[in-house]
Amino acid sequence: MKKSIFRKFLFCLCMVISSLGVYAQEQRRTVNGAVTDEGGKALERVSVLVSGTSVSTLTNAAGFFTVTLPPGKDVLEFTYVGAAKKIVKATGDTLHVVMSFEDKKLDEIVVIGYGTKTKKDMTGSAVSISSKQFNPGLVGSSEQLISGKSSGVQIMTNGGSPTAGSTIRIRGGASLSASNSPLVVLDGVPLETGGISGNSSNFLSMINPNDIESITVLKDAASTAIYGSRASNGVLMITTKKGKGDQLKLNFSSVVTLQQSKKVADMMSPSQFREVINAAGTDAQKALLGSSNTDWQKQVFKNAMGTDNNLGLTGKIAKAVPFRASLGYYNQDGNLQTDKTRRFTGSLVVTPSFFDKHLNLTFNLKGAANNNRFANTDAIWSSVAFNPTQAVYSGKSAFGGFYESLDNSGVPATGANRNPVGLLEQETRKSDVYRSIGNFDADYRFHFLPDLKAHVTLGYDYSKGEGSVWIPASSANGYNVGGSNNEYSQTLKNKLFTGYLNYSKNIGIHKFDATAGYDYQHWSAKTPAITYYNEKGVLQSTSKATDERHVLLSYYGRVNYTLFSKYMITGTVRRDGTSRFSPENRWGTFPSVAVAWNVIDENFLKNSKVLSNLKLRASYGVTGQQDGIGNYSYMSVYQQGNKYAQYRFGDEYLYVYRPSVYVYDLKWETTKAFNYGLDFGFLNNRISGSAEYYTRKTYDLLANVSVPAGTNFDQTATTNVGNIESHGFEFQLNTTPISSKDFKLDVNFNATNQYTKVTNITLVQGATTVGTYAGPAVAGRGIQILTPGYQPNMFYVYKQVYDAAGKPLEGVYADLNHDGVINESDLYRYHSPAATWMLGFNTQATYKKWSAGFTMRANLGNYVYNNTKMSLSAWETVQYVDAALNNLHKDYLNTGFKTRQYYSDYYVENASFLRMDNMSVAYNLGKVVKHVNMRIGAIAQNVFTITKYTGQDPEVTNGYESAFYPRPRTYSININLEF
Structure with missing residues (x-):
């Protein structure tokens, strides 16, 4: 009996051991294989990863690999530089894997108007820039993420203030007086141009840059015509991040910065100023010299701290519904005392799917609150011009204790500069701005016809700005009116409905994609009546309430046809109706057509070992303009x-x-444009890029011009007048010169050449005129001019004459018409503020866990009128009123000018420059504690600028520099944690 029991036990034990062995053999096995390219060539150092684990290996020189699969794992991921990722299920013990070298970039999805396309199928000119390519550092506004990244795109910050915003130009803009800003589309919602009270110059700053996944730039008319009346100046398509992955992931990033202040102008030191006044001044002027030595620019500017902190959570709700939620806090002091901004942001995106993903919904909500403190920027000019021999404080209680220039009655002298520190510290200018942007998208692919889908978007953009200005009566700046105590507010609303049908079908060698839709968009801007009081509550003035609104109705369609995956044609038409024009001119039609040829897919190139991509493109389109009027x-x-x-x-x-x-017959400003493009790639697209050439003509320009006396109710009116034309060349080059397991180097370059010419700018046909003055006013007229046959906004000046030593002769100009008299007939058009060439250069290098990179930009052929130098470097500027002296620019020591030479080309300077926008270095520490990965880095922005321009900054709006708020140099450290 015992023997029988023992035998049974031994038999069971053997069965268990045998089962465990079989189980272990089934769960743990070794896979051998080889990896080659499509031609059978063995590939070395291909990464082989067991999906869902950290188990990996590399192929050897013969392309062979061996990997042991953990229990329950049988999927392998193969990656190799320049090849498409390969995912293979290991059903047996040996594998032969073939890597495809079709450019992965060509399969990337690009967001376009009312849909998406792969890069390979694109017929128009569009550039998509992902978050991995964005400029690093403290970024106050979204558009700054892509500065220098794309040819044909110029993004210029409007100054060093954290609330300054940017000027964005795509291919230089297509208008003169109407808006030249591109249309911005955020997650399918077109945003209104301009800003809101309290944040007027930096509206895009209320979109958290950390929430952005990609920015696509649509440049040619074929790409932009689907947006019709708002697309003459290009389109920026901003796509924000969505939820992804099955597991919850928490990401925290923080950037801390120090902004280093820079000088505004090269003014005389106190000792130099005393020497000049004592040598050439009157006794009365000498009596106004003080005993102090004050650098006023150092008094009003400071080094500033800033931080940007973001928290993001992604994953799935109930393991089924993808979502992403984020919170952001941005705080930046300006270099000018009392200048600062704070921003709080939040977003929530939920993307559920139903009916086996036939119905996809997106709920997208973003909110932002900005709290701004604005400095009185008059203090910048005053810090440049104020008497450097006087102290900041007077030692008396009057006017806040600040030194001021007083007249004989003991009050601040009219016309004298105010104490720059007093202008900052005695005034409080604040605003609170709130913005909420949301959209609901429903995308349904019909069950009975899966090739047909319907898409609906409901969107809104709501903003409210309110602020106040308080200037005490005790301040010199508020003394004459008894101070100020004013409040203001404004509310903007933007509502959108979009609905379209899309049909996409592949039939053998044919591929069809058709879209037809309807848009309704309604904007309103409401400003309540404002009553302005002084500090004592005495009424000063009033402003009437305004309630403006306009509506845009649109019908549009687009058809794409592809033959053999090689020959493509796209046709688009949009019809817009706007309430900004009279019923007779309300509707405009904007068509476009584009063709493309994937030459690389032809039999004679398909097996090329050198050429990996070659596409030819051409397009023609018409777009419109109705903004800015x-x-x-x-x-x-x-x-x-x-x-x-x-x-x-x-x-x-x-x-x-x-x-x-008013002008009753106002109508659409219309732009017609041709574009010719070439996309190329070599050596498995280790070298790739594009070249573009475009021509553009704008008709019926919306411009504000003088009108004949008695024909309207003002001297000028906005009307359709004139035409301009432009052309340009763009080149983009992306290279990966080094790529190995441990080291990779990407080097990218872009170049843009553009030229614009006015062809007509008069209401009277055949009229002879020198042109229309434009630009900032100097001595009563614009320093620039618009003239048919010339570039817009050329400087209209006299040709300066110099002596044998190269010193400019005061009041001596060239007699260009040789009539023996120097007068306005001798003025000439001298250069343009627009650059002839714009260059961008950026690189990124990675070595093991290290990464580093930089971005540089250059403008060539742009000119700037140095108004700061002109206005402060003549003897007459040293004293405007009896009670005050003004500092002199050091250029006075070179010229000795007694009077200002307003229109001398001496002050129009070559402002070509090379600027390093940013450089960065980072180290990926990997897992520092359980489930926590860390990455740290350091960044420098506005690192250096090389230029011959003698002013403060060669990159200024409209080519006119006058006490410009200097852009700071910024140093940052950042940390990124992922849980």
Whole structure:
């Protein structure tokens, strides 16, 4: 009996051991294999990863690999530089894997208007820049992420203030007086151009840059015509991040910065100023010299701290619904004292799918709150011009204790510069701005016809800005009016409905993709009546309430046809109707057509060992313009006159209503453009890029011009007048010169050449005129001019004459018309503020866990009028009023000018420059504690600028520099944690 039991036990034990062996053999096995390219060549150092684990290996010189699969794992991932990722299920013990070298970039999805496309199928000119390529560092506004990254795109910050914003130009813009800013589309919602009270110059700053996944730039008319009336100046398509992955992931990033202040202008030191005044000044002027030595620019500027912190959570709700939530906090002091901004942001994106992914929904909500403190930027000019021999404080209680130039009655002298420190510390200018942007997308692919889908977007953009300005009566700046205590507010609303059908079908060698849709968009801007009081509550003035709105209705369609995956044609048409024009001119039609040929897919190139991509593109399109003209420019609007224009009726004075200027037959400004493109790639696209050439003509320009006396209710009116044309060349080159297991180097370069010419700018056909003055006013007229046959906004100046030593002769100009008299007939058009060439250069290197990179930009052929130098380097500028002296620019020591030479080309300077925008280095520490990965880095921004320009900054808006708020040099450290 015992023997029988023992035998049974031994038999069971053997069975268990045998089963365990079989189980272990089934769960743990070794896979051998080889990896080759499509031609059978063995590939060395291919990464072989067991999916879902950290188990990996590399192929040897013969392309062989061996890997042991952990229990329950049988999927392998093969990756190799330049090849498409390969995922293979290891059903047996040996594998032969073939890697495809079709460019992965050509399969990338690009967001376009009302849909997406692969790069390979693109017929128009579009560049997509992902978050991995964005500029690093403290970024206050979204557009700064892509500065220098794409040819044909110029992004220029408007100054060093954290609330300054940027000027964005795609191919230089297509208009003169109307808007030249591109249309911005955020997750399918077109945003209104401009800004809101309290944040007027930096509206895009209320979109958290950390929430952005990619920015696509649509440049040619074939790409932009689907947006019709708003697309003449290109389109920026901003796509924000969505939820992904099955597991919850928490990401935290923080950037801390130090911004180093820079000088505004090269002014005389206190000792130099005393020497000049004592040598050439009157006794009265010498008496105004003080005993102090004050660097006023150092008094008003400081080094500033800033930080940007972001927390993001991604994953799935109930393991089924992808989501992403984020919070952000941005805080940046300006280099100018009392200048600062804070931003709080939050976002939530939920993307559920139903009916086996036939119905995809997106709920997208973003919110931001900005809290701004604005410095009085008059202090910048005052810090440049204020008497450097006087102290900041007077030692008296009057005017806040600040030194001020007083007249004989002991009050601040009219016309004298105010104490720059007092202008900052005695004034409080604040604003609070709130913005919420949301959209609901429903994308349904019909069950009975899967090739057909319907898409609906409901979107909104709501903003409210409110602020206040408080200037005490005790300050010199507020003394004459008893101070100021004012508040203001504004509300903007933007509502959108989009609905379209899309049909996509492959039939053998044919591929069809058709879209047809309808848009409704409604904007409104409401500003309540404002009453302005001084500090004591005495009424100073009033501003009427405004409630403006406009509507855009649109019908559009697009058809794409591809033959043999090689020959492509795209046709687009959009019809827009806007309430900004009269019923007769309300509707505009904007068509486009584009063709492309994937030459690389032809039999004679398909097996090329050198050439890996070659595509030819051509397009023609028409786009429109209706921004920048107001909402009621075609209507005769009557407004109540002021109290000085009342009508006497008996013993009573009545307010009258006055008609505003209007032009009833206003119509669309229209741009017609051709584009020719070449996309190329060599050596498995280790070298790739594109070249573009475009021509563009704009008709019926919307411009504000002088009108004949008696024909309207003002001296100038916005009307359709004139034409301009432009052409340009763009080149983009992306290279990977080094790629190995441990080291990779990417080097990218882009170049843009563009030229614009005015062809007509007059209401009267055949009229002879020198042109229309434009640009900032200097001594009563614009320093620039618009003239048919010339570039827009050329400087209109005299040709300076110099002596044998190269010193400019005061008041001596060239007699260009040789009539023996120097007058306005000798003015000439001298250069343009627009650069002839714009260059961008960026590189990224990775070595094991290290990464480093930099971005540089250059402008060539751009010129700037140095108004700061002109206005402060003549003897007459040393004293405007008896009670005050003004500092002199050091250039006075070179010229000795007694009077200002307003229109001398001496002050129009070559402002070509090379600027290193940023450089960065980072180290990936990997897993520092359980489930926590860490990455740290350091960044420098605005590292250096090389230029011959003698002013503060060669990159200024409109080519005019006058006490420009200097862009700081920024040093940052950053940390990124992933849980």
